[in-house]
Amino acid sequence: MRIAELSKRSGVAVPTIKFYLREGMLPPGERTSPxxxxxxxxxxxxxRLVRAMIDIGGLSVASVREVLAKVDSPVDNxxxxxxAVSKALVDxxxxxxxxxxxxxxxxxxxxxxxxxxxxxxxxxxxxxxxxARAIGHERIIAGMRRYAEACExxxxxxxxxxxxxAEVDRVLESVVVGTILGDSxxxxxxxxxxxxxxxxxxxx
Amino acid sequence: MRIAELSKRSGVAVPTIKFYLREGMLPPGERTSPxxxxxxxxxxxxxRLVRAMIDIGGLSVASVREVLAKVDSPVDNxxxxxxAVSKALVDxxxxxxxxxxxxxxxxxxxxxxxxxxxxxxxxxxxxxxxxARAIGHERIIAGMRRYAEACExxxxxxxxxxxxxAEVDRVLESVVVGTILGDSxxxxxxxxxxxxxxxxxxxx
Numbered sequence: 001m002r003i004a005e006l007s008k009r010s011g012v013a014v015p016t017i018k019f020y021l022r023e024g025m026l027p028p029g030e031r032t033s034p035x036x037x038x039x040x041x042x043x044x045x046x047x048r049l050v051r052a053m054i055d056i057g058g059l060s061v062a063s064v065r066e067v068l069a070k071v072d073s074p075v076d077n078x079x080x081x082x083x084a085v086s087k088a089l090v091d092x093x094x095x096x097x098x099x100x101x102x103x104x105x106x107x108x109x110x111x112x113x114x115x116x117x118x119x120x121x122x123x124x125x126x127x128x129x130x131x132a133r134a135i136g137h138e139r140i141i142a143g144m145r146r147y148a149e150a151c152e153x154x155x156x157x158x159x160x161x162x163x164x165x166a167e168v169d170r171v172l173e174s175v176v177v178g179t180i181l182g183d184s185x186x187x188x189x190x191x192x193x194x195x196x197x198x199x200x201x202x203x204x
Numbered sequence: 205m206r207i208a209e210l211s212k213r214s215g216v217a218v219p220t221i222k223f224y225l226r227e228g229m230l231p232p233g234e235r236t237s238p239x240x241x242x243x244x245x246x247x248x249x250x251x252r253l254v255r256a257m258i259d260i261g262g263l264s265v266a267s268v269r270e271v272l273a274k275v276d277s278p279v280d281n282x283x284x285x286x287x288a289v290s291k292a293l294v295d296x297x298x299x300x301x302x303x304x305x306x307x308x309x310x311x312x313x314x315x316x317x318x319x320x321x322x323x324x325x326x327x328x329x330x331x332x333x334x335x336a337r338a339i340g341h342e343r344i345i346a347g348m349r350r351y352a353e354a355c356e357x358x359x360x361x362x363x364x365x366x367x368x369x370a371e372v373d374r375v376l377e378s379v380v381v382g383t384i385l386g387d388s389x390x391x392x393x394x395x396x397x398x399x400x401x402x403x404x405x406x407x408x
Contacts, residue, residue, distance in 0.1 A: 113400035
């Protein structure tokens with residue numbers, strides 16, 4: 001299909017498609033004449049993936065570019081891939097209090113989790129601990145063990161999802177989609193569950 | 205304390221404090237002369253709360269202002285409060301596919317949750333379903349039931365947290381802090397749990 005049709009099919013405006021092409025976020029089409037190219041179903045899907053990352057995931061164009069670079073590079077194993085995508089999706093805080101990070105390390109140990117405090121999300125969690133203390137809400141930290149146990153269930157769903165992907169070249173994509181759409185889904189479900197739990201505890 | 209001391213204690217620059225005062229995000233200090241005011245511990249805590257919402261929660265100044273308006277208004281019951289804060293924190297999508305919303309309604313019914321599809325987060329979840337389908341990842345929707353069950357555990361922690369707040373005027377604040385810091389904590393813990401689960405399934 002031509003770029004106008006690609007725009008119609010994907011819902012992305014032509015100038016935006018051209019921008020993505022220039023930025024390498026969308027592979028070039030097959031050139032059929034000096035100023036015309038043909039695009040296929042892969043382009044439609046890639047454009048929808050980019051829009052999902054931006055519109056649903058709230059990612060910046062720079063982050064999308066970084067994540068797509070991972071999606072497009074060969075991968076050795078799922079474990080490495082999950083780590084790479086996590087790092088691209090997480091913007092860890094610049095300054096981390098070593099005591100808070102040590103506390104995150106203790107939580108990880110207590111849970112028996114096979115991961116370490118060098119993971120960028122450990123720094124993000126440490127920043128939450130520090131912020132909670134600074135505003136006099138350190139009590140929130142006590143709930144982290146139960147949060148973590150709920151997140152074990154979520155992570156099992158996530159890994160099942162990635163494993164269920166039959167096409168090898170879609171494994172990476174499914175990690176990205178699962179992580180980004182999953183964040184939005186968990187956020188929405190948490191709020192609905194709060195409403196449900198609150199309605200149950202305080203009826204009427 | 206004077207504004208310079210307030211700035212030092214809270215880590216927020218004086219011009220930013222003045223901006224928050226003008227915007228009504230920080231209550232005025234006690235005026236001691238035509239161009240001087242005294243601030244107290246409440247101001248320090250409020251400033252740290254504002255910074256936590258912006259720096260950790262990633263909220264815009266407009267969203268912070270809206271949430272604070274809820275925090276500062278009298279509240280009838282926790283259920284209503286949770287709903288009001290949720291609405292201030294959620295930016296539901298403008299266009300929602302009615303079929304996807306109906307699907308969210310079916311999920312809510314199947315879970316026996318006491319909440320309805322008018323909750324803004326129902327629309328957010330419907331948008332995730334629509335996006336998943338558009339990019340050929342509708343398989344992700346099948347995992348929502350297990351996600352929801354994990355979110356029930358998270359919501360129970362959240363309600364326990366709010367109930368554990370002894371000072372009445374801090375109940376609203378704890379809903380806000382719990383929701384915002386909780387989102388960051390859940391996001392970080394989910395990624396750490398994925399790393400742990402992935403390391404367990406694919407050792408070495």
